[in-house]
Amino acid sequence: MRITARVDYAVRAAVELAAAAPGALTCDRIAAAQGIPSRFLQSILGDLQHARLVTSQRGREGGYRLALPPSEVSIARVMRVEQGFLAEVHGQRPEDVEYSGTAVPLAAVWVAAREAYRRVLERVTLADVVAGSLPPEVADLVALEEAWRSFGDAANPAERR
Numbered sequence: 001m002r003i004t005a006r007v008d009y010a011v012r013a014a015v016e017l018a019a020a021a022p023g024a025l026t027c028d029r030i031a032a033a034q035g036i037p038s039r040f041l042q043s044i045l046g047d048l049q050h051a052r053l054v055t056s057q058r059g060r061e062g063g064y065r066l067a068l069p070p071s072e073v074s075i076a077r078v079m080r081v082e083q084g085f086l087a088e089v090h091g092q093r094p095e096d097v098e099y100s101g102t103a104v105p106l107a108a109v110w111v112a113a114r115e116a117y118r119r120v121l122e123r124v125t126l127a128d129v130v131a132g133s134l135p136p137e138v139a140d141l142v143a144l145e146e147a148w149r150s151f152g153d154a155a156n157p158a159e160r161r
Helices: 005-020 027-034 038-050 075-083 106-123 126-131 136-143
Strands: 054-057 063-066
Touching (some): 005 063, 005 075, 027 038, 038 054
């Protein structure tokens, strides 16, 4: 799993807007709250606006607002604005990857991994994050002790790779 700074910033900005909903926040206020460079955030908010997840209004009461209720916006939906597919292999969707010989089954592994990743990201909404309450199936994953360990912490040296 790799989450770029741009994707991380987009999700964090969307969470700030969800917390303020239905009110508006300025770009500078979001940037300060989340420690995001303001110029970079302006571009991200433009992307979110183009995707119709965010609206903006000028003036004294202006700023950015979520275009939808926070309970209707999944983390996956925000991520896709900035990165397109949630998972890709050499720029292709996992189901479009073709291997030969003994590697043929590897395409199925990529599809399964994407589905596991997608199941979490589609189920968690901005409202869930703001409330600090994850859906039960996601909370169950967080509760697993091994979920908090990196491969470098594994007891078996073969698992560290």
